[in-house]
Amino acid sequence: MPFILSNKIRYLGLLLVLSLLMVLIINTPLIAQSKPSSIQPNWTLIWSDEFNGTSVDTTKWNIIDRIGDINNELHYNTPDAVSVSDGYLVIKSDKVDLGGRAYISGKINTRGKFDFTYGRVEICSQQAATQGLLSAEWLLHYQDTGDSASQYWPPEFDVVEVLGKDSSTAYQSVHYGICYHCRWPSKASSTTKINGSNFTSKFHIFALEWEPTEIRWYIDGRLTKAWTTPITTDDPPIIDEPMQIILGTAVGGNWPGSPDTTTVFPAYHYVDYVRVYQRTARSR
Numbered sequence: 550m551p552f553i554l555s556n557k558i559r560y561l562g563l564l565l566v567l568s569l570l571m572v573l574i575i576n577t578p579l580i581a582q583s584k585p586s587s588i589q590p591n592w593t594l595i596w597s598d599e600f601n602g603t604s605v606d607t608t609k610w611n612i613i614d615r616i617g618d619i620n621n622e623l624h625y626n627t628p629d630a631v632s633v634s635d636g637y638l639v640i641k642s643d644k645v646d647l648g649g650r651a652y653i654s655g656k657i658n659t660r661g662k663f664d665f666t667y668g669r670v671e672i673c674s675q676q677a678a679t680q681g682l683l684s685a686e687w688l689l690h691y692q693d694t695g696d697s698a699s700q701y702w703p704p705e706f707d708v709v710e711v712l713g714k715d716s717s718t719a720y721q722s723v724h725y726g727i728c729y730h731c732r733w734p735s736k737a738s739s740t741t742k743i744n745g746s747n748f749t750s751k752f753h754i755f756a757l758e759w760e761p762t763e764i765r766w767y768i769d770g771r772l773t774k775a776w777t778t779p780i781t782t783d784d785p786p787i788i789d790e791p792m793q794i795i796l797g798t799a800v801g802g803n804w805p806g807s808p809d810t811t812t813v814f815p816a817y818h819y820v821d822y823v824r825v826y827q828r829t830a831r832s833r
């Protein structure tokens with residue numbers, strides 16, 4: 550009875566496929582798992598935050614509570630705009646009057662709690678959409694507060710910046726002194742514009758590898774920018790100072806411009822994780 554046997558085989562095959570599907574469905578968590586790291590084997594994890602708790606871990610981060618006062622920003626940084634939920638850091642920007650400002654947003658930094666010199670920082674994140682916002686994930690000299698341009702700026706390394714009005718463009722930059730450890734205004738910058746992906750509706754992995762003479766930037770494992778310390782004088786700008794990590798969203802300011810009639814509030818900037826690695830010592 551070849552016909553019946555064939556049908557039986559088909560029936561058993563279908564049952565097997567359905568059973569496998571059930572196992573997959575039952576074992577799939579409701580919350581999406583973190584994207585896998587693209588890390589190479591010769592880097593060792595030295596610090597991380599997966600944002601798995603119910604609030605920002607203040608042993609790792611300072612939550613800023615003051616006006617945004619760089620680049621003519623229009624918002625007040627309030628702890629109320631920063632939360633941790635479902636495995637993500639959530640930074641909310643909204644039109645709310647606070648502290649003499651018409652908008653609120655959030656910023657956290659590791660100043661005084663974690664700083665490092667050289668290494669790889671990897672951030673999985675999705676930036677905020679809408680006109681007037683600037684999502685930024687960056688490194689700054691640890692003595693700087695992150696606001697108020699001071700004698701300690703630069704250096705600054707921008708792992709990624711995204712303007713809310715242009716979801717398909719990311720910016721990766723280095724700002725540096727043009728002489729050894731010199732500060733504002735003796736500074737120069739190198740910025741690379743990366744087009745293509747949607748940065749406000751999908752998570753991407755942004756990485757920066759900081760070595761003594763070179764910095765490299767990546768998006769989803771692809772090298773997007775490389776900058777070599779210029780040695781054009783007897784006094785090269787050596788970028789060797791300990792840096793803090795800063796995550797935040799600005800409302801308004803010189804670069805994003807002000808919110809307008811097209812702006813949709815509230816808007817959200819999500820960070821899945823921040824991981825910092827340093828080179829594994831090679832055996833001699």
Ligand SMILES: [Ca+2]
Nearest residue numbers: 599636821822
């Ligand atoms: Ca996470």
